[in-house]
Amino acid sequence: MRVRDQHLTARPGQTVDVRAQVTDPDGDHVTSTWSVYAEAGTTGASPAVRATGGGNDRNARVTVPADAKAGQRIVLNLTATDDGEHSLTRYGQVVIAVG
Secondary structure, three states: OEEEOOEEEEOOOOEEEEEEEOOOOOOOOEEEEEEEOOOOOOOOOOOEEEEEOOOOEOEEEEEOOOOOOOOOEEEEEEEEEEOOOOOOEEEEEEEEEEO
16 A cells, blocks of 8 residues: 555645555455544544545545634545455555645
């Protein structure tokens, strides 16, 4: 798994793209999910997160809550699990600072 731009800055109400590539060395199918890590974030309201991309790309569009304040942060986790006989899970993380 490779998460690009692990640290981003966005304004309240702005939509940003988070990008990752996920591959499995054995060629197993990989399922992935972006989720908000609310306990590590400080915006209070949850951002809107919509998965995009296909193939090995595991991207998402994230909209910062309109009432977010400068200095707050949003933390997203990417969880990727293969469907091998002994499935493995990897994690990635993106932090979006509200500016």
